[in-house]
Amino acid sequence: xxxSLVPDNYYKISLFxxxxxxxxxxxxxxxxxxxxxxxxxxxxxxxxxVSVLGAILILVISILITRRLVVRGNRKKNLQMELELKSIYxxxxxxxxxxxxxxxxxxxxxxxxxxxxxxxxKFSRLLxxxxxxxxxxxxxxxxxxxxxxxYIELQQVRFDGRFSYEIIASPGINLTEVNIPSLLLQPxxxxxxxxGLLPKKGNGNLKISFHLxxxxxxxxxxxxxxGVGREQSRLENESRGKLEESYGDxxxxxxxxIFRVYEKMKIDIAYIDKVAPxxxxxxxxxxxxLENGK
Numbered sequence: 001x002x003x004s005l006v007p008d009n010y011y012k013i014s015l016f017x018x019x020x021x022x023x024x025x026x027x028x029x030x031x032x033x034x035x036x037x038x039x040x041x042x043x044x045x046x047x048x049x050v051s052v053l054g055a056i057l058i059l060v061i062s063i064l065i066t067r068r069l070v071v072r073g074n075r076k077k078n079l080q081m082e083l084e085l086k087s088i089y090x091x092x093x094x095x096x097x098x099x100x101x102x103x104x105x106x107x108x109x110x111x112x113x114x115x116x117x118x119x120x121x122k123f124s125r126l127l128x129x130x131x132x133x134x135x136x137x138x139x140x141x142x143x144x145x146x147x148x149x150x151y152i153e154l155q156q157v158r159f160d161g162r163f164s165y166e167i168i169a170s171p172g173i174n175l176t177e178v179n180i181p182s183l184l185l186q187p188x189x190x191x192x193x194x195x196g197l198l199p200k201k202g203n204g205n206l207k208i209s210f211h212l213x214x215x216x217x218x219x220x221x222x223x224x225x226x227g228v229g230r231e232q233s234r235l236e237n238e239s240r241g242k243l244e245e246s247y248g249d250x251x252x253x254x255x256x257x258i259f260r261v262y263e264k265m266k267i268d269i270a271y272i273d274k275v276a277p278x279x280x281x282x283x284x285x286x287x288x289x290l291e292n293g294k
Contacts, residue, residue, distance in 0.1 A: 007035030097127070103158035119157045126150040139182045141210060141219075142175035148208060151186060155193050163197045163204040170211045178212065178219060180287055181259050181267070187252045188223045188283050196227025196281055204280075217289045226280040230273055265289050 005011060011031040017024045037043055100123045107116035129147050145167055152165045169175060189208070197204035204226050211220040227233075256267045265287055272282040 005031075005033045007033045007039040008041060009033055100154060100158070115157065119154070122150065122154045122157060126154055136182050138179045140176050141169070141173070141178040141180055144180055144182070144185060145169075145175065147183075148185060148189060152189065152193075152206065159193075159198060163193070163206055165206040165208070167208045169209070172214065173210055173212050178210075180219065180221075181255065181265075184252075184255055184259075184267075185221065185223065185285070187255075188285070192223055192225040192227065192281070192283070195233045196225040196229070198227075199233060200227045200279075219287045219289075221285040221287070222282055223285070224280065224282040226274075226278070229279050230271065230281050232279075 009032075011033070013029045013031050015027040015029060038047070100119075104116050104119050104123070107113075107119060126147070129143075129150060148167060156163065156165075185208070189206070192206055197206060207222070207224045209222045209224070211222075212218075213220075252269070256269065259265055259267055268286040268288070270284045270286075272284060274280050274282065
């Protein structure tokens with residue numbers, strides 16, 4: 001049993017000898033197991049202290065490394081998002097510029113210099129704000145409304161004022177404090193004009209409204225037109241052999257996907273077809289600002 005004795009402790013040992021006829025007196029020996037240095041009580045306390053301190057240090061280092069990896073990952077995600085958005089904006093810019101310049105050239109070819117001058121002036125103002133907005137992922141609702149007004153007025157000049165428009169916001173919305181993804185709404189407005197209002201016989205109307213219910217963190221944006229409607233537009237495209245998905249729809253899908261992945265906001269889009277005798281389409285865009293990513 002001696003190897004199992006605990007070091008740094010005293011033990012009492014009794015010794016005696018006996019046979020069938022005789023037994024010696026008992027001899028008492030006090031035994032002290034001398035510990036090595038790491039077996040002393042002070043050393044054991046020190047080892048426990050160092051172990052706990054080491055575990056805490058490892059935990060802190062792990063947290064710092066994890067945080068650094070998360071920050072690096074977020075930075076990489078943000079960089080990837082910037083590159084993807086710039087790629088999309090680079091596609092939007094030529095698409096819009098091409099249509100606007102074509103309209104200006106058409107006016108010049110008809111020797112309508114005054115209209116061409118007004119068109120190019122509006123175009124230059126819009127292009128400046130457009131480039132400024134495209135540098136930011138998020139802009140205020142006020143700035144987006146201004147961009148939409150400039151864009152729609154430019155399209156009115158291009159199409160001889162064949163439609164009117166209005167942009168309204170419900171009371172209580174602070175246009176300077178509410179933010180939305182940059183250039184998100186412009187492709188919807190472009191689709192409403194090109195595929196809804198322009199094929200319509202006679203003048204049309206475009207209405208853009210913003211609503212932020214009290215106590216909610218969701219912004220509702222309705223883009224409503226009284227044009228020919230999606231079904232009629234689809235039939236006309238089929239008759240012309242244009243069955244592919246529109247360029248604006250592809251850009252919208254890319255923008256929504258990116259903001260769903262990288263930003264703390266969820267974007268839902270619903271297309272509502274009006275019922276006869278009314279005609280046209282309402283696009284309802286719901287932007288939910290997520291809290292803590294939930």
